[in-house]
Amino acid sequence: MSALDAGASSGPVSDAAHPRRAVDRLLAGNAWLVFAFLYAPILVLVVLSFNSNRIVGVWQEPTLRWYRDLLQDQAVLRSLKNSLIVAAVSTTVATVLGTAAALSLERFRYRGQRLFDGLLYLPVIIPDVTMAVMMLLFFVQAFDLILIATGTSPNLGLGTISLSHIAFNISFVAIVVRARLAGLDRSLEEAAADLYASSWQAFRRVTLPLIAPGVLGGALLALTLSLDDVVITSFVSGPGSTTLPVYVFGLVRRGVTPLINAVSVVMLVGSMLLVIASLIVQRQRND
């Protein structure tokens, strides 16, 4: 099918076939190289996390010791718990809001839609650092106002982290759900309406089941992003509300230790499982 195969086998230009095969081989070589580049560092990290030597780079013998230490590390466990709370809350809210935004933009036409559309894409492309600064200044200002109005002020913590994560996750969920909606046959929804289904019934019985893979895929993506975020979280977290990536980032800056290797591998495997689940779910066709 491909141009490369066609060129390599067609008769009249056979003298041109040799450079083509060479090109094809170069392409394959580059592919191997890139895949090795993408996966080798991860593999090395996984292997080294089982190294019993305290000097990470020098292999001694395999051990599970660092993983056992991890299970007893209170700071790690506490920040993991925080991460899970924030991820659960922000994913739930962002999935509902993101799906609603996707439906609204993809299925209806109204004035000001373009503006909404633009606003929805900004959180995806804005650099983390800028968004972190935005959220910090916003909460500081909002807390000042609350202090003036009520006499007491809330603190930075799990609440502000969750609110910030929702702000970027809405966009990611909306993009995934929109992609799904765009590929759907609209006539099914119209048929439901023709059969006197109320708009809620049509949504509940027809649209929602059809977009479910997109919604679930988006939710898993939101979960991953929430569990991964370092920069924004570190700006809007208060004392005692450190999440796992923020805690690990603090450790990493001080150097490489076997314990960080073990936490890293746990985080990596966790996020990979979520991604794979998300991809599988999104791939499902509606049969």
Place this chain on the structure above:
Amino acid sequence: MSTLTTPPDAGPEPDSGLLAPETEGLEEKGERRRGRRGFLIGAPSLAYLVLFFAIPLGIVLVYSFATRSRTGLTILGDWNLDSYQRLADSLVLEIFWRSLWLAGLSTIICLLLGYPLAYYLATRPPRLRAVLLVLVMIPFWSNFLVRTYAWRVLLASDGPMSGVLGWIGLGDVRLLFTPFAITLGLVYGFLPFMILPLYASIERLDFSLVEAARDLYGSGWQAFRRVTWPLSRPGVIAGSILVFIPSFGAYVTPEILGGSRTTMIGSYVVRQFLSARDWPFGSALSFAILAVMLGAAVLYFRSGGKNL
């Protein structure tokens, strides 16, 4: 892949001019009522984004015109352009150019590695293609911090890479905390951002055009230069922007792999907030990053790109 392909553009507004005159009023009314319902469905999300995104953006803008007191507090009220003037300081400019340079270099390397890979992927049989694509996606969404940390382990002075270098006789080359390490980290972190849009545009390409070019005695290089490359340009531009923007504003990568003499603008912004306590200046810096980002985005839309 679905996350990178924009849903098709909103399309033309319903053209009421085509309706028969007697039904126009009714149709329009129904259309408007439907539109209002659509707006109400989206309203909570819109309100959330306005409150927790648009307003914060406005606050940063306001702060960038404020003054820092000597104790590090921000004084709102004494508005001025001092923070923006400081953007022209030689230290700031140095950091700014370094960020541009490292981000640009990383983008070019990603393009050089990513284009042939995307082409390779797009010309594989469908089944293999799906598998390879998933292999690109997995690191794309895996924990970024950990993937960057892996290079810190690899490049450490007692780490595997130094061992390899020593073994081939290069001896004591310091790898960590150099611009090299940062570039490597950025390429590693953002390469999938380049591959996926490139793949999307090459896969859509009509290969019979390439064959036609060959039939007309174009060389392989000419066919690529005149047909494949121009047709895949939207992917090239989208991928370049998707790599360039996060590289330019990167914070985690230079913090973990860079040193004190390789500060990038993202780290410099964070320093203004977390240690120097100069919020107005930090806000102005954030807007400088935004300006670069918007410049890149405008460039993208000018060139007629659509599939971000």
